[in-house]
Amino acid sequence: MEQIPHGSPDDPNPLRRLSLEQLRRRTSIKWREYPADVLPLWVAEMDVPLAGPVARAVTDAVAIGDTGYPSGTGYAEALASFASDRWGWDTIAVERTRLVPDVMLGIVEVLKLITDPGDTVVVNCPVYNPFYLFVEHMQRRVVEAPFDRRARIDPTALEEAFRQAVRDGRRAAYLLCSPHNPTGTVHTAAELAAVAALADRHGVRVVADEIHAPVVSRSARFVPYLTVPGGERGFSLMSASKAWNLAGLKAALAIAGPAAAGDLERMPPEVGHGPSHLGVIAHTAAYRDGGAWLDAVLDGLDDNRRLLGELLAKHLPGVRHLPGDGTYLAWLDFRSLGLGDDPSAVLVERARVALHPGPPFGTGGAGHARLNLATSPEVLTEAVRRIADAL
Numbered sequence: 001m002e003q004i005p006h007g008s009p010d011d012p013n014p015l016r017r018l019s020l021e022q023l024r025r026r027t028s029i030k031w032r033e034y035p036a037d038v039l040p041l042w043v044a045e046m047d048v049p050l051a052g053p054v055a056r057a058v059t060d061a062v063a064i065g066d067t068g069y070p071s072g073t074g075y076a077e078a079l080a081s082f083a084s085d086r087w088g089w090d091t092i093a094v095e096r097t098r099l100v101p102d103v104m105l106g107i108v109e110v111l112k113l114i115t116d117p118g119d120t121v122v123v124n125c126p127v128y129n130p131f132y133l134f135v136e137h138m139q140r141r142v143v144e145a146p147f148d149r150r151a152r153i154d155p156t157a158l159e160e161a162f163r164q165a166v167r168d169g170r171r172a173a174y175l176l177c178s179p180h181n182p183t184g185t186v187h188t189a190a191e192l193a194a195v196a197a198l199a200d201r202h203g204v205r206v207v208a209d210e211i212h213a214p215v216v217s218r219s220a221r222f223v224p225y226l227t228v229p230g231g232e233r234g235f236s237l238m239s240a241s242k243a244w245n246l247a248g249l250k251a252a253l254a255i256a257g258p259a260a261a262g263d264l265e266r267m268p269p270e271v272g273h274g275p276s277h278l279g280v281i282a283h284t285a286a287y288r289d290g291g292a293w294l295d296a297v298l299d300g301l302d303d304n305r306r307l308l309g310e311l312l313a314k315h316l317p318g319v320r321h322l323p324g325d326g327t328y329l330a331w332l333d334f335r336s337l338g339l340g341d342d343p344s345a346v347l348v349e350r351a352r353v354a355l356h357p358g359p360p361f362g363t364g365g366a367g368h369a370r371l372n373l374a375t376s377p378e379v380l381t382e383a384v385r386r387i388a389d390a391l
Contacts, residue, residue: 004378014048014293015300016376023047028248034354039383042344042356044181046245046328046374048297053289054244054282061281070099070277076253078287079238085291086214089224096256098267101274103211103237104130106254107175108138109271110235113263114205115140115173120165122174122204124153126331126361126368128181131209135175144363151183151322151331153191155198162202174199176208178225179216182331182361182370184324186216189223196230205260206234211252212327214243214294217302220325232259240286242327243294251279297374301328304373304380311381315388328374335367337391344369351390353383 004020011017024031030045049055061067073094080092100106111121117139123131125144135142145161148154158174165172176195179186187195199206208225216222225231239252252275256264286294305323308330312319320333332355334343344355347369358368373380 004376004382012296013300013303014051014297015046015304015374016378017049018047018376020379034348038348038352038354039379039386040354041372041375041379041383042354042370044242044329044372044374045247046297046372047376047379048245048374051244051286051290051293053293054246054285057281057285057289058249058278061278066277066281068277069273070251070275070280073097075099075251075280075284075287078284079253082214082287082291083224087222087224087227089227091227091258092255093258096258096261096264098254098264099272099275099280100237100252100254101271102241102250103209103239103252104134105274106237106252107207107209108134109267110207110237110254110264111135111138111140111173111175113266114207115171119170120172122158122161122165122172123362124158124177124180126182126358126364127177128209129360129362131175131177132360132362146363147180147183147185151180151185151324153187153195155194158195159198159202162198162204165204166202171205172203173205173207176206176225178208178210179212179222179326180324181212181327182329182356182368183322184327184329184331186220186222186324186326189228192223192225192228193230196225196228196234200230200233206231208234208236210236210238211242213238214240215298215301215327217305217325218298219302222326226255226257232257235260235264240283240290243297244282244286244290246279246282246286249276249279249282251275251283301373304328304375304377305330307377307380308371308373308384311384315384316391328372330371330373332369332371333367334369339367339391341366342369343367347387347390351383351386353386 355369358365
């Protein structure tokens with residue numbers, strides 16, 4: 001397996017710069033969860049070297065012993081500049097941001113501000129499985145609003161979920177995944193404005209997980225939730241974690257819309273003690289100086305999306321896939337192949353390829369598996385070939 005071809009260290013595509021031998025020296029969960037003969041295309045880590053500006057910022061900090069507690073607003077300022085340049089979002093106010101340990105823990109803290117134990121949190125399913133785990137651990141109730149057949153928000157299903165959520169006169173929130181994990185759906189401005197109108201009509205507060213915001217195809221456009229009409233009462237959680245592969249350097253930002261600023265002010269100051277100072281340094285450098293590196297990754301991901309479609313059509317025509325424009329994840333429907341509710345269990349055993357199981361993503365997850373596209377074209381090709389041969 002280690003003989004799978006790969007690009008050179010000078011390849012402009014960061015997804016082709018590292019060999020499997022180099023990647024297997026890593027000790028993160030992606031490379032330690034399964035035996036060495038398994039190709040790991042499951043958890044959301046990218047097979048890339050660290051972006052140069054990020055690596056320099058972290059090593060410079062270590063060199064001078066700058067490893068204390070985080071301070072200042074540089075992270076928020078860097079994100080505001082990035083958001084303005086990339087998305088035309090010019091209204092991020094630093095005073096309406098709070099430093100949080102990571103996006104999921106930030107979501108938890110925001111939900112504590114706007115809901116109580118026993119209240120309802122609405123999610124679109126299938127969806128990132130920690131949404132269920134964290135919300136239920138907080139003693140909130142999850143109500144699902146399934147996507148439609150095109151893997152897009154269904155306004156009718158969403159309105160019915162909102163009605164259920166507030167039926168007893170309790171507070172409720174809608175946890176929006178944008179871009180959506182696992183489908184890769186990038187919500188349009190019209191869809192998000194419709195969400196805001198429904199939320200306002202039913203008194204539901206919107207909390208948008210926008211961690212994948214920078215990871216959108218060149219042919220698509222990410223729309224920040226807080227920029228749409230009616231989004232003023234919402235919240236956004238953002239981080240450089242996914243786009244620059246910084247999950248191990250924890251830091252994120254909670255952003256309040258203008259009408260939610262008072263809620264954010266109630267967030268306990270100790271929440272800001274959780275992020276890593278090195279994480280803040282890394283994320284700041286990514287937003288400030290990592291744009292060229294990100295563009296190279298986005299080009300590589302666009303190539304991989306096209307390649308996956310070609311490989312599935314040729315080798316696995318029974319696998320249904322609706323390509324998404326966001327994230328570096330692909331949601332694969334194996335139901336016609338009769339592999340049971342969790343095809344990933346069959347694939348890791350027979351094909352020695354690890355995908356993320358579908359059932360934990362909620363209703364609509366059975367018979368599916370999530371594939372991570374953020375690898376080299378050669379590894380992606382080998383993974384599909386192995387699956388086809390095994391089935």
